[in-house]
Amino acid sequence: MYQAINNPVNYGGLELKNRIIFAPTTFGLSDEEYFEKIRKIAAGGCAMIIVGDVPVGKSTFEKSLFDKKGFAYYQKLARIVHQENCRICAQLHQSDSNMLAMLKYVPGVLSKKFTMQQLRTLLNNEVSPYITKMSQHKIHKIIQGFGEAAVLAVKAGFDMVQVHGDRICGSFSSVIFNHRTDEYGGNARNRARFATEAVQAIRKRLPDLPIDYKLAVRQENPHYGNAGVLESELGIFIPLLEDAGVTSFHVTLANHSSLEDTIPPANHPYFKEQGCFLKFCDEVRNYTDKPITGVGGLNQPDFIEEQLANGRITCAAMSRQLLADPEWPDKVKNRQITEIHRCVRCNKKCLGSLQQHQGTHCIYEKNLS
Numbered sequence: 272m273y274q275a276i277n278n279p280v281n282y283g284g285l286e287l288k289n290r291i292i293f294a295p296t297t298f299g300l301s302d303e304e305y306f307e308k309i310r311k312i313a314a315g316g317c318a319m320i321i322v323g324d325v326p327v328g329k330s331t332f333e334k335s336l337f338d339k340k341g342f343a344y345y346q347k348l349a350r351i352v353h354q355e356n357c358r359i360c361a362q363l364h365q366s367d368s369n370m371l372a373m374l375k376y377v378p379g380v381l382s383k384k385f386t387m388q389q390l391r392t393l394l395n396n397e398v399s400p401y402i403t404k405m406s407q408h409k410i411h412k413i414i415q416g417f418g419e420a421a422v423l424a425v426k427a428g429f430d431m432v433q434v435h436g437d438r439i440c441g442s443f444s445s446v447i448f449n450h451r452t453d454e455y456g457g458n459a460r461n462r463a464r465f466a467t468e469a470v471q472a473i474r475k476r477l478p479d480l481p482i483d484y485k486l487a488v489r490q491e492n493p494h495y496g497n498a499g500v501l502e503s504e505l506g507i508f509i510p511l512l513e514d515a516g517v518t519s520f521h522v523t524l525a526n527h528s529s530l531e532d533t534i535p536p537a538n539h540p541y542f543k544e545q546g547c548f549l550k551f552c553d554e555v556r557n558y559t560d561k562p563i564t565g566v567g568g569l570n571q572p573d574f575i576e577e578q579l580a581n582g583r584i585t586c587a588a589m590s591r592q593l594l595a596d597p598e599w600p601d602k603v604k605n606r607q608i609t610e611i612h613r614c615v616r617c618n619k620k621c622l623g624s625l626q627q628h629q630g631t632h633c634i635y636e637k638n639l640s
């Protein structure tokens with residue numbers, strides 16, 4: 272029973288004890304609360320935790336590997352996860368928001384002139400000019416930052432890195448945001464250049480490090496996702512990413528539409544089914560033999576077992592289900608299926624609470640109003 276879920280795997284060079292990965296998840300909690308949540312998730316039996324949004328340079332708003340305090344924070348996090356016999360991966364990212372534009376809107380947010388959702392729309396409108404006009408000097412600096420961040424991540428104790436293929440890599444990939452006329456814009460090969468050079472910058476410094484790529488896929492008919500890689504361009508992007516040094520792919524829907532599309536609730540009009548993004552994994556499989564992780568509404572043990580057993584995916588990543596019950600992997604291993612707190616994908620206290628600056632929680636947590 273659940274042999275495939277519990278089968279160890281070599282994931283792009285890294286040994287994982289089973290096939291369950293905690294998907295990158297931002298928490299917005301105090302350090303101590305965050306460490307405790309991550310400890311519980313690691314202790315619950317998943318094979319690896321991907322730490323969301325680790326910046327590739329100094330940062331005002333996020334914990335950065337590039338300063339002493341931030342480095343110590345990540346070191347402690349890696350220690351906590353390793354103590355529970357779990358692997359840890361740093362999701363390296365660079366925001367595609369223009370910080371100057373962001374500052375312009377701060378007074379409006381503080382005076383409640385507009386909501387966070389409206390702020391998101393305003394910032395989204397700034398992405399295209401930001402990407403299109405970015406100097407090559409700045410591009411090269413950010414790309415080098417991916418290499419430097421990976422070196423620091425390994426020093427801090429991370430076992431592997433994931434390049435966040437949404438955010439800046441995803442915006443460079445997409446014609447919707449990238450209107451450049453130099454070698455970083457235009458045809459698909461050129462739009463893939465930023466992401467491939469970011470991967471190469473890591474590979475050059477760390478020849479043996481497993482590098483996962485969060486491959487954000489954009490679909491038309493119906494249109495979902497604005498950044499990332501168009502389904503019809505996967506055949507160009509994937510071989511380039513592989514040649515650059517990617518050792519596995521974490522496949523999902525592209526961002527920059529609504530967050531409720533990439534983190535779909537159970538009543539989503541289009542992505543409401545279990546494993547709603549696995550069809551993108553099938554497409555990615557046409558172009559690579561590397562391990563593929565699926566994510567998105569995965570929480571039924573039998574369904575996940577089947578997808579792993581038939582080779583559709585190599586690993587299953589989950590965010591909300593492990594927020595709802597960090598012990599999902601151990602309960603499945605010990606056949607305590609009826610004891611699992613099933614995520615109902617209501618998005619109330621995870622995404623909803625995060626958006627209201629109250630940190631990521633779950634309706635199953637006690638003492639929540």
Ligand SMILES: Cc1cc2nc3c(=O)[nH]c(=O)nc-3n(C[C@H](O)[C@H](O)[C@H](O)COP(=O)(O)O)c2cc1C
Nearest residue numbers: 294295296297323324534567568589590591621622
């Ligand atoms: C509260 C919350 C925060 C998230 N933060 C991140 C993040 O920092 N980086 C990222 O790539 N994805 C992030 N995600 C998306 C998840 O990694 C995942 O792709 C999505 O939730 C769908 O998987 P699920 O159905 O298992 O929750 C977040 C999701 C949630 C619910």
